[in-house]
Amino acid sequence: MKVTIQDIAKAANVAKSTVSKVLNDSPKISKETKTRVREIMEQMNYTPSSIATRLAKRSSHNIGMLIDMARESEYMNPFFLNIISGIESVIGPMKYELTIANMQQDDPERNVINRLVRSGRIDGLIANNAIMSEDMVKTLNSLDFPFVTIGEFHSFPVPWADYDNAEGGRMLTGHLLDEGYRDIAFIGGEPLERIFTKRHQGYRQALLEAGIPYREDRTIHGVADENHGYQAVLELLRSDHPPDSLVCMNNYSAFGALKAIQQAGIAIPGEIGIATFDDYPFSPHTNPPLTSLFIDTFQLGATAGRMLIEVMNQPDLPYPSLLLQPKLNIRESTLKRKAGLE
Amino acid sequence: MKVTIQDIAKAANVAKSTVSKVLNDSPKISKETKTRVREIMEQMNYTPSSIATRLAKRSSHNIGMLIDMARESEYMNPFFLNIISGIESVIGPMKYELTIANMQQDDPERNVINRLVRSGRIDGLIANNAIMSEDMVKTLNSLDFPFVTIGEFHSFPVPWADYDNAEGGRMLTGHLLDEGYRDIAFIGGEPLERIFTKRHQGYRQALLEAGIPYREDRTIHGVADENHGYQAVLELLRSDHPPDSLVCMNNYSAFGALKAIQQAGIAIPGEIGIATFDDYPFSPHTNPPLTSLFIDTFQLGATAGRMLIEVMNQPDLPYPSLLLQPKLNIRESTLKRKAGLE
DNA sequence: TTGTAAGCGTTATCAT
DNA sequence: ATGATAACGCTTACAA
Numbered sequence: 001m002k003v004t005i006q007d008i009a010k011a012a013n014v015a016k017s018t019v020s021k022v023l024n025d026s027p028k029i030s031k032e033t034k035t036r037v038r039e040i041m042e043q044m045n046y047t048p049s050s051i052a053t054r055l056a057k058r059s060s061h062n063i064g065m066l067i068d069m070a071r072e073s074e075y076m077n078p079f080f081l082n083i084i085s086g087i088e089s090v091i092g093p094m095k096y097e098l099t100i101a102n103m104q105q106d107d108p109e110r111n112v113i114n115r116l117v118r119s120g121r122i123d124g125l126i127a128n129n130a131i132m133s134e135d136m137v138k139t140l141n142s143l144d145f146p147f148v149t150i151g152e153f154h155s156f157p158v159p160w161a162d163y164d165n166a167e168g169g170r171m172l173t174g175h176l177l178d179e180g181y182r183d184i185a186f187i188g189g190e191p192l193e194r195i196f197t198k199r200h201q202g203y204r205q206a207l208l209e210a211g212i213p214y215r216e217d218r219t220i221h222g223v224a225d226e227n228h229g230y231q232a233v234l235e236l237l238r239s240d241h242p243p244d245s246l247v248c249m250n251n252y253s254a255f256g257a258l259k260a261i262q263q264a265g266i267a268i269p270g271e272i273g274i275a276t277f278d279d280y281p282f283s284p285h286t287n288p289p290l291t292s293l294f295i296d297t298f299q300l301g302a303t304a305g306r307m308l309i310e311v312m313n314q315p316d317l318p319y320p321s322l323l324l325q326p327k328l329n330i331r332e333s334t335l336k337r338k339a340g341l342e
Numbered sequence: 343m344k345v346t347i348q349d350i351a352k353a354a355n356v357a358k359s360t361v362s363k364v365l366n367d368s369p370k371i372s373k374e375t376k377t378r379v380r381e382i383m384e385q386m387n388y389t390p391s392s393i394a395t396r397l398a399k400r401s402s403h404n405i406g407m408l409i410d411m412a413r414e415s416e417y418m419n420p421f422f423l424n425i426i427s428g429i430e431s432v433i434g435p436m437k438y439e440l441t442i443a444n445m446q447q448d449d450p451e452r453n454v455i456n457r458l459v460r461s462g463r464i465d466g467l468i469a470n471n472a473i474m475s476e477d478m479v480k481t482l483n484s485l486d487f488p489f490v491t492i493g494e495f496h497s498f499p500v501p502w503a504d505y506d507n508a509e510g511g512r513m514l515t516g517h518l519l520d521e522g523y524r525d526i527a528f529i530g531g532e533p534l535e536r537i538f539t540k541r542h543q544g545y546r547q548a549l550l551e552a553g554i555p556y557r558e559d560r561t562i563h564g565v566a567d568e569n570h571g572y573q574a575v576l577e578l579l580r581s582d583h584p585p586d587s588l589v590c591m592n593n594y595s596a597f598g599a600l601k602a603i604q605q606a607g608i609a610i611p612g613e614i615g616i617a618t619f620d621d622y623p624f625s626p627h628t629n630p631p632l633t634s635l636f637i638d639t640f641q642l643g644a645t646a647g648r649m650l651i652e653v654m655n656q657p658d659l660p661y662p663s664l665l666l667q668p669k670l671n672i673r674e675s676t677l678k679r680k681a682g683l684e
Numbered sequence: 685t686t687g688t689a690a691g692c693g694t695t696a697t698c699a700t
Numbered sequence: 701a702t703g704a705t706a707a708c709g710c711t712t713a714c715a716a
Contacts, residue, residue: 004693015703020695030701047460051402052693055393055708062441069427078623080423085411088444097463098442099404102430118389120709121439226627255627281420281623285568285597346709357687362711372685394709397692462693688715693708700703 086301169202428643511544
């Protein structure tokens with residue numbers, strides 16, 4: 001059947017321990033035996049059983065990515081392949097495999113920790129902060145099991161990688177200020193959402209730095225979808241003194257806002273400027289194209305992967321954490337000065 | 343350190359084979375021993391080593407999803423999470439794990455077949471037809487290794503699951519005909535693209551069935567992106583007798599077409615109708631919203647997963663293949679009759 | 685119903 | 701430089 005290390009040993013007239021050493025390129029084996037054994041392996045089409053190797057080496061050489069397929073679809077979908085490609089780009093060359101696991105909270109028997117961690121299926125774990133409960137963190141820590149979350153984590157010291165959402169808010173708002181806008185509204189986001197809090201905080205800070213007073217009524221809370229963006233902006237435009245520009249929580253929010261503005265026949269970027277978080281899927285395609293904040297999700301994955309490897313190799317160092325910087329894609333929707341010159 | 347089956351055996355005063363049988367819920371073990379041993383497992387926080395189990399059982403209980411992260415990103419990105427969620431939904435409950443592997447053609451040493459298949463890392467493989475070369479099919483077959491491709495495969499008999507692109511073309515075209523359109527152009531797609539061929543074939547057939555002659559010059563080939571859609575339709579509209587409706591290869595293509603039409607000030611759906619493949623990301627959001635063909639990528643993944651399990655369990659049956667049916671989402675962009683009544 | 689012992693395919697530790 | 705042999709942690713005949 002399957003050819004094993006034993007078969008090679010027999011064919012080469014050596015002990016299987018010798019074959020094993022050839023496999024691991026041990027310096028104690030002579031050049032001659034190595035080449036001879038390798039030739040035989042080639043001939044017999046031998047590939048070592050990774051499972052046996054793992055058992056003997058006590059390492060699965062496998063890292064796990066935990067997601068909640070039920071919940072995350074909408075938000076993660078467009079980015080997921082990028083993220084895992086990023087992870088793969090760093091762990092792949094180190095011969096680690098990537099296992100995707102679906103956490104099913106409804107089935108405690110198929111508990112994630114047992115299924116993956118205790119069973120030795122994976123050597124390290126990456127998960128979105130949204131699904132990483134404090135209980136899980138505790139358990140993982142008590143097992144000295146290496147993991148990294150994608151997304152900031154502050155209630156506990158854990159290793160994490162994220163984009164700097166506050167800085168993003170500053171960048172978008174700062175850009176609008178640079179372009180001469182003065183009355184900037186923030187559209188979308190629930191007060192308790194972690195991401196909203198960060199983004200909004202950057203917005204406030206940019207205002208503060210520019211010496212512009214923060215106005216409570218310029219933040220329109222909500223689910224950050226197209227409909228909310230539309231309704232919110234419609235209402236703003238109806239008021240006596242509408243804002244002269246908008247920062248939107250995401251592309252859908254911005255798209256709704258855009259509709260409302262166009263319907264009201266107000267000029268972009270001349271009369272109102274609009275900038276938004278996320279570059280996907282609409283920003284480059286709308287009319288006018290939207291100034292927006294690009295987040296390199298591949299890099300995010302790669303960073304998380306690198307951090308995990310680091311944590312796995314040096315468990316005793318303090319937990320690392322890293323904020324990546326977003327990139328501002330300036331497009332027509334905020335170019336007030338340029339528009340003014342025309 | 344880690345608690346093993348041996349420790350449990352000792353603590354419970356039984357042989358480790360007994361513990362193993364308890365683990366596998368063998369009917370030969372008495373209720374009493376079972377509960378006693380299980381209690382001890384619980385107390386000692388025991389989880390069996392999956393690697394040891396796999397070695398003993400000679401099955402990795404793991405299935406692999408092979409992708410080319412370098413190439414597929416753009417096309418697969420929005421669907422990838424859906425597809426693997428679908429796969430997981432069927433293999434997960436059967437206790438299979440999902441490993442995502444990046445095929446790196448540039449590195450033959452890290453050859454996919456060896457790395458995953460021969461090494462016993464996975465028991466079955468799912469891959470997009472685009473990256474499944476004939477060589478690979480041959481090798482896989484010679485190893486009697488179970489696999490399924492996502493996407494039709496005809497050069498060889500292999501198990502595959504796909505959406506019925508020809509039927510999709512018929513549905514879109516047929517719907518336009520039903521609405522009273524008679525001169526339907528097909529926008530986007532390269533003549534040699536497999537998907538284009540299928541979709542276009544359905545388009546032609548619908549015309550044929552309606553007794554409308556097929557006109558070569560009504561098919562505008564190209565890369566099927568926004569720019570091509572825009573240019574193509576711009577040109578069509580400039581001609582003496584522009585078509586009265588469009589079938590577009592995808593959302594980007596359709597989006598470009600939409601821009602051209604709006605710019606020309608032509609009424610949708612009154613003067614021209616527009617229908618497109620794919621429901622993502624623009625179709626529901628444009629103005630007017632686009633009639634489009636929805637493909638349930640979760641189902642596609644689930645189907646592929648089910649087929650793989652089937653092939654794994656019954657290797658001797660003839661290879662299955664399955665065409666799933668798309669769903670037509672009718673929206674304003676093609677409702678000519680209704681528009682006519684107003 | 686339970687126990688004994690021989691695998692599963694490697695690696696690792698000693699000898700030689 | 702090579703070989704014997706005991707792990708690694710589980711399953712599975714076969715005995716008892």
